[in-house]
Amino acid sequence: MADGSIPPGSDPVGPAPAVRPFLVTAGRVAAGPSGRTMPVETQVVATVEGLGALDGLSFEQHDIVAACRRPQSIAELAARLRLHLNVVRVLAEDLREEGRLTVHVPDADATHDASVLRRLIDGLRAIPDSGKVLRDNGDNG
Amino acid sequence: MVIAGGFGVGKTTAVGSISEIEPLTTEAAITEVAAGVDDLSLTPHKTTTTVAMDFGCITIDPTLKLYLFGTPGQERFGFMWDDIVEGAVGGLVIVDTRRLDDCYAAVDYFEHKRIPFAVAANAFDGKVEHTLDEVRWALDVADHVPVVVFDARETGSVRDALLVVLELALARTEA
Numbered sequence: 224m225a226d227g228s229i230p231p232g233s234d235p236v237g238p239a240p241a242v243r244p245f246l247v248t249a250g251r252v253a254a255g256p257s258g259r260t261m262p263v264e265t266q267v268v269a270t271v272e273g274l275g276a277l278d279g280l281s282f283e284q285h286d287i288v289a290a291c292r293r294p295q296s297i298a299e300l301a302a303r304l305r306l307h308l309n310v311v312r313v314l315a316e317d318l319r320e321e322g323r324l325t326v327h328v329p330d331a332d333a334t335h336d337a338s339v340l341r342r343l344i345d346g347l348r349a350i351p352d353s354g355k356v357l358r359d360n361g362d363n364g
Numbered sequence: 365m366v367i368a369g370g371f372g373v374g375k376t377t378a379v380g381s382i383s384e385i386e387p388l389t390t391e392a393a394i395t396e397v398a399a400g401v402d403d404l405s406l407t408p409h410k411t412t413t414t415v416a417m418d419f420g421c422i423t424i425d426p427t428l429k430l431y432l433f434g435t436p437g438q439e440r441f442g443f444m445w446d447d448i449v450e451g452a453v454g455g456l457v458i459v460d461t462r463r464l465d466d467c468y469a470a471v472d473y474f475e476h477k478r479i480p481f482a483v484a485a486n487a488f489d490g491k492v493e494h495t496l497d498e499v500r501w502a503l504d505v506a507d508h509v510p511v512v513v514f515d516a517r518e519t520g521s522v523r524d525a526l527l528v529v530l531e532l533a534l535a536r537t538e539a
Contacts, residue, residue, distance in 0.1 A: 262451050263390070263419075264431045296431060298419055302388035334453040339428070340534040343453070346424030347527055350382065352520030 261297060261312045266327040268294040273323030280323075283314055288323050365526060366449055367418075368435045368474070369458035370466025374486040374516035375434040376418045378458060382522045383420025383432060390417050417448070432526075435470070445473060454529040455481035458516065461493035464502050471503050480533040482510040484525045490515070 269291040286304050301311045318324040333339045367375045380387045418434035433448050457470045474481040485492045500511045510528045514521040
């Protein structure tokens, strides 16, 4: 686009060279505020403030906030934006501190919760044997 | 849920059969210390390697999503499994019965971590090389570990394999 921003959902140009991730994060690695690394399924979503400030953001910060119009995991973000997972972890934490993203760390206890497991089981049982699986390629932003 | 198994057993196919999103691949850059074989001084040096992990997603309801994460195929990346497995509801070890060796590491790992898991033999060309009892014996899995046959290309079959793991997980919480 003429103003240099990338439309949400479109692919960035080509793979980033290997050295770039460390420049993007200014050499930081991924410990979160609790010291524990953000799990790959952690959900992130842009805040109203973040979306409002999009024009002032650039490069990866811009792409992440724009892509997070709808909630998704940091793994999905990394895959769609072709960024390394640890880069997304560090940038997501930065953006969270700046109030541009909300980060929802998954509840580890949920995996042992019988009611959650029953919901998973019921939900999976409802999936039909065959036919087209609905594909969402992220074009909805 | 973690989808484990050796290279080429059908992890990506299985995820693709049931995921709402096209299987995506996320990359984690890791630093490896390797002794240079072609380095005459044999001093260790660091290299950065990118490890690819396939994943997919199933939306159960508006507040619940099930992510399926494929582990890196190469066994030397086994140390990364802790990161993926922490917080997992269970695991599915996919086996190619023509190459049972490839999944020993995954079976050992899940048994050690005491995570609910099942072994699923992928029926290539509609058949498996051994009977399920033979697979169970060869892999030396404990009796309480379900061993099933499935077809990674079929949505219903993958669904049923995942259900085996979830039902095991549920049984454990109620034990």
